[in-house]
Every structure is written in structure tokens, then in C-alpha cells.
Amino acid sequence: MATSTEENYLKVILHLEDRKGAATVGEIATELELTSGSVTTMMHALSDKGLIDYTPRRGLKLQPRGRLAALRVVRRHRLIELFLVDVMKFDWSEVHDEAEDLEHVISDRLLDRMDEMLGRPTHDPHGDPIPDKNGEVAVDVSFPLAEAGEGHYRVVRVSDGDSSILEWLNEKEMKIGGEFELNRKDRAAGILEIRRKSGETLQVGLELARQMFVEEV
Ligand SMILES: [Zn+2]
CATH class of the missing domain: 1.10.10.10 (Winged helix-like DNA-binding domain superfamily/Winged helix DNA-binding domain)
Known part of the structure; x- marks a missing residue:
């Protein structure tokens, strides 16, 4: 059994591997706001338990058991x-x-x-x-709204870690599954303009658009 601290490490490694194909000590330290030293200590512990493969300075990877343990935590979290x-x-x-x-x-x-x-x-x-x-x-094939070109989209998912974004979406009554048209992208101003089915136009900041994941309709 992994401890709750170990579970948090495994979850971060899983997210990094899914997002970028691999995780490094430095990235884990940034995600968990810890020093590289304490992350390295934990990498040895997780490696001893057979949850990850870790060779100092060579990189690290979840072992199948570690991946399953991480996915079980993600399952619990989402349910x-x-x-x-x-x-x-x-x-x-x-x-x-x-x-x-x-x-x-x-x-x-x-x-x-x-x-x-x-x-x-x-x-x-x-x-x-x-x-x-x-x-x-x-498999999730959605991509950040920030990377989308002009076109018609549906909201597939939204990052859950920042409650202010979710509150903003509440205010605008934007939900998962909601559709809209991306009209204009002003990179310099950091603003996207979207039009909803109702005809209403909304300005979306680039920061928010990075945390909103869409698919083309
Ligand atoms: Zn969550």
C-alpha cells in the first residue's frame, strides 16, 4: 500500500507522463512546491517499493503497479x-x-x-x-481553447484546480457540453471572443482559455 504522500507523488508523475511523456525530479518539485532534495528522497522510496523506475540523472518512469496505484487515486478523486x-x-x-x-x-x-x-x-x-x-x-482528445483557431467548439472539460475559473463559468452559465463559436483571437491583448448559440458574445482571457478544453463540433 502507498501512503497518502506517496499517492500524491504518483498522481503528479502520472499527470506529467500523460501530458509530456515523461516526468523529471525538477518538474515534480515544481508541481508539489517542494525542494528537489526531498523529491529525490521520495523517488528512492517509490523505486524501492517497485512503484517507479528511477535512475538518478537518467529520469524516472511509473512501473505498471505505480501507474495502477496512481489511476486508483484519480478514480477516487473524480468519483x-x-x-x-x-x-x-x-x-x-x-x-x-x-x-x-x-x-x-x-x-x-x-x-x-x-x-x-x-x-x-x-x-x-x-x-x-x-x-x-x-x-x-x-482517451481524451480535447485541446485547450487557447490553441484553437476560429471555428465551432464544444466544452469537453475544465481544469478543476482553480475555483475562480469555475465560478466565472457559473456566472456565464457555461457548462460542459456547451457549444460556441470562436470568432476572434487577439493574441496581443490576450483575449478571445466567442459567440454562444444565444447570439451573446463573450470575451475570454487567454489564461482561462488555457484551462478550458474543447473539441471541434
Ligand atoms: Zn479535482
């Missing part, structure tokens, strides 16, 4: 978020921090009951795919 929103009626902007704590403590039995109550869902409230019990996870 908890959905349970808090759907059943307990929390707003989607309030649940990430709660899930960060709860993901390390709830039992498999409790999690399975929550999964059953939710009807074995495939996505969390922010649009992220929920890995199944075996660590299988749907």
Missing part, C-alpha cells in the same frame, strides 16, 4: 467530486479541495457504493474521464 456535486449538491467549484483530502481515506467498499449510486459514471463534474476499477481510462 468523490461527482458524488459531492450530484448527491450532496455542492457546487463544482467547491469540490476539488475536499476530494484532494478524501481520495486518500475512503475504502474501496465505500467507493464502490458511491459508484453504484451514481450509475457507474464515466466522467466527473469537470469533464475528466473516470478510470475504471482496472485503471482503464477513456
Whole structure:
């Protein structure tokens, strides 16, 4: 069994590997706001447990067991978020921090009951795919709105770590699945202009557009 600290490391390595193909000590240290020294110490511990492959100065990689352990934490996190929103009626902007704590403590039995109550869902409230019990996870082909050209798009998912973005989306009644047209991109001003089905036009800052993931319609 991995400890909750180890689980947080495994999760960060998983996200880095998924995003960029590999993780480094420096990147993990930045993500977790720790020194490289303490990350290195943990890399040796995770390697001793057979969760990662680690050779100093050569790089590191999740072992299959480490990957599965990380995906199980992600599964718990996303199911908890959905349970808090759907059943307990929390707003989607309030649940990430709660899930960060709860993901390390709830039992498999409790999690399975929550999964059953939710009807074995495939996505969390922010649009992220929920890995199944075996660590299988749907492929996500969405890309950041910031990288999109003019065209017609649908919101697939939104980063869940920054509640102010989710609150802004609430205010604008922008939801997962919502469609819009990207009209204009003003890189210099850092602003995108989108038009919704209702005809309403919205200005979206580039920072927000980096955290909103879309697919072409
Ligand atoms: Zn979250």
C-alpha cells in the first residue's frame, strides 16, 4: 500500500507522463512546491517499493503497479467530486479541495457504493474521464481553447484546480457540453471572443482559455 504522500507523488508523475511523456525530479518539485532534495528522497522510496523506475540523472518512469496505484487515486478523486456535486449538491467549484483530502481515506467498499449510486459514471463534474476499477481510462482528445483557431467548439472539460475559473463559468452559465463559436483571437491583448448559440458574445482571457478544453463540433 502507498501512503497518502506517496499517492500524491504518483498522481503528479502520472499527470506529467500523460501530458509530456515523461516526468523529471525538477518538474515534480515544481508541481508539489517542494525542494528537489526531498523529491529525490521520495523517488528512492517509490523505486524501492517497485512503484517507479528511477535512475538518478537518467529520469524516472511509473512501473505498471505505480501507474495502477496512481489511476486508483484519480478514480477516487473524480468519483468523490461527482458524488459531492450530484448527491450532496455542492457546487463544482467547491469540490476539488475536499476530494484532494478524501481520495486518500475512503475504502474501496465505500467507493464502490458511491459508484453504484451514481450509475457507474464515466466522467466527473469537470469533464475528466473516470478510470475504471482496472485503471482503464477513456482517451481524451480535447485541446485547450487557447490553441484553437476560429471555428465551432464544444466544452469537453475544465481544469478543476482553480475555483475562480469555475465560478466565472457559473456566472456565464457555461457548462460542459456547451457549444460556441470562436470568432476572434487577439493574441496581443490576450483575449478571445466567442459567440454562444444565444447570439451573446463573450470575451475570454487567454489564461482561462488555457484551462478550458474543447473539441471541434
Ligand atoms: Zn479535482
